[in-house]
Amino acid sequence: MATHTSASAAGTGSTTPRPASGKTNAVVLTLMAAVFLALLDSQIIATALPRVIGDLGGLDQFAWATTGYLIGGSAALPVYGKLGDLFGRKRIFVGSLVAFLLASAACGLAQTMGQLIAFRVVQGIGSGGLFICVLAIIGEMFGYREGARYYGWISITFGAASIAGPTLGGVLTELASWRWVFFVNLPIGAVVLFVVVMMLDLPARPQKARIDYAGVVLLTIAIVALNLFAGWGGVKYAWTSPAILALAAGTVLVITLFILVQRRAADPVIPLRLFANSSFSIIMVLNFIGGFVGLGLLNYLVLWLQTVTSLDVQKSGYVLTALMLAVVVSSWVSAKAIGATGSYRRHPTLSMALFAVTAVLFLSAGPSTSVALTIGYMVMFGVAAGLNMQALSIAARSTASMQDIGAVQGTATLMRQLGTALGVSFFAALMTGRLATGLQERFGGDSAVHIDKDGSLSPEVLGQLSAPARLELATVYADSLRPVFVVMIPLVLIGLLAAFFLKDAEPAEHTDV
Template sequence: MISRSSTPAVDAVRAEPRSAGAVATLMVVVFLSLLDSQIVATALPRIIGDLGGLDRFAWVTTGYLIAGSAAVPVYGKLGDLFGRKRVLLISILVFLAGSAACGLAQTMTQLIAFRVVQGIGSGGLFISVLAIIGEMFTPREGARYHGWFSLTFGAASLAGPTLGGLLTDLADWRWVFLVNLPIGVIVVLVLAVRLRLPARPEKARIDHTGVILLTAAIVAVNLLTTWAGTAYAWNSPIIIGLAVGCVLLPALFVIAERRASDPVVPPRLFGDRTFTIVVAVGFVAGFVGLGIVNYLVLWLQAVLSLGIQQSGYVLTAMMLGVVVTSYLSTRRIARTGSYRWYPTVSMILFAVTAALFATAGTGPALATVCLLLFGVAGGLNSQALSLAARNTAARDDIGAVQGTATMSRQIGTALGVSFFGALMTSRIPVLAEDSTDPAAYADALRLVFIAVIPIALIGLVISLFLDDITLSRS
């Protein structure tokens, strides 16, 4: 529920940390967390040439992402318990330690292990900043800063590949990791001095059982979606075991949370209708919005026969759609206080653009328009849902609320990738006859795009139950 209490500590938050330096430094933290995957991807060919391990290089990215997604809800709750500033600084230090170790790695196995450490740190960066903004500002004021997240995402997406290429060519691939160190040290020093937040109790109970079960469940989901149908057959013992784990572990987690004195994801949060709908719609948005991105790339190159560079230009339209729409929508939400229809319109656009993608004979020009609309759909819900969740959250639950909402979207993305991949493999007999025939790929991808439509419509129906609670000014 909305907390409207005013205390000296809260008033101090409103007066003290609103310096440009503190907020700008928080945006740098977000930039670092978003930049890393972009900058490392560019250097991977050089890394493989130096360290070898071609058969395992994908885990340089996969290990980082899985570790980060598993850490997100845990960091959110730890911030509620022990103070968000403390947790943010710890996550930055873990991220920097992982970055330094990656820069010194001598084998591919070492690099993968250190990337997991770096990913554990990265999981706390964005979610901690999100929660800190929620604590520093009222929901209405915070909407303005959510727009900055969108611009930061755009800047990281544009700067990452270029910066990664420059560092790799002019210096060495190790600098794509080591470059984080001087920036990170400055960030830590500025936040330690300039960021002022209310103190939390020195003693708090950590839900160890919940943390272990939740982390195991998230890892199981990510491994299942990564390995199923690719590294291992769907009927292999490993995939069957992971599938069982994906059912059993969440069930055990729910039981543990009901018994815990201070659970990682408090069950009482789901008594808030807005929070429950945000989690559900966020799951669908991740499923259809991010889960299908890899197949859009395949569609451009295999069906429309666009080159890598052309595909990059066309995909830029989608990225611009996400960034610009997210920024403009949050600015308008800040002015009006209303977020009600943004997720609904988002789901409508997801369904419409999926229908357009499934249309035979789509050319590059229409493809650009479709991808732009798809980006607009993603931009309309990304920040609106977060603001809706924050609006009805008590101050002491901000981290748990934002962490759970973010986790829901990430799990939706992972399951979406697996689900759409399964649909693609169902067309393997067709593709095997002529793997270079664009018509064969078009047939397989058409099935994927058609499947998006009913899922997006389910999200649309759920979003209609979202109450229009004006963003609080208190």
């Protein structure tokens, strides 16, 4: 391995990427397999849950099989990033992979819903390490321009996992058992472990490091509390209930304590000095807004398809697939362009501008809008989401010295995930109150219209309504969803303004395998 710290190596380097060796490609492909497993397991259980409940019971708890995984992964992100900076990324990656595989085996052997949820939390903690370590490893192996094309591979992996997850879960459940949804990770993970141990050549960091235990504990509590606040608020508890108010107050208190601890820690989990770099601070803002809007709004776009456009589940699934492909393709093209030009600042700018245009278009849309136009709006939204996804990861890498790559990537990814969690909750609160009022005004006590707890309408019920009633209902949903797009506009305009101040930068270090 050669390590380059000169200005030329760390800077723009050659405009023509150096050919990657077969060994390098094999290692990166193996790392992508690890990312695939981490992303796949956030979704693969969805189609297996009815069978899981049938075997283990716990209908009132089953949502935690997914929520626990996501919260565990979110809490682990910045911690793994910092541990990689302190002790070496290969070592931490291997540890997180082993934890993920052991938890996968335990999930497959679970005998009660409580056991499954507990093991899913541990599996989520392992998955957070897999994802953030791969981002940091690529950042250590390559400069940001050369590494941009490998970040583009993550986009393809994300799309593949999103599309394959529910389908693969259903196939494994039908052909074998729901337990194979978890057991399938073991042979793939074993191959990943072997290749990484044998072929990935990154330095360990044997120097004595002081772990910020107080920071780790406080950050974990804050992330869990914030996720619970976002997930429970307006759903399980009213926003003004004691439980939600206590969560909100507790979250603010713990975050305040965390910041105070970070100011004094020798090796803080999230070094506050990173925010002295204006580009880093802007990237964190853009990541939060990108998660809040780009992923937080996704469920409501699906709701629009099924209730306002009146597409059935299968057809709306096709449109959602087209949207996800737009995310993947635009993200991949964005990463390739950054690798070729070295400039990333225009990508989040264009992303926020397209988000604003999409919001305006949906504000003018309704039941009379053609399916073709609606699909066009959805694809535009997907392009906007993809343009900031990998571009911001690459931008974050460019602000990091070699000692801070993990902390930078962990913080950036955490901000996007927190934005997503809060976006889902905020948009739900915004829509549901208006929906309830609209349904009461238009339908009163009409028992033919049954609204599910999450605000969605049963497709079977929708199909049984008369044409005038369906149009009336579609109008109610369109009116209820418009405030979501109204609020989206100032958010993405803030992001657009922030993106204008983002500067292209060069990384401080560059490392090759």
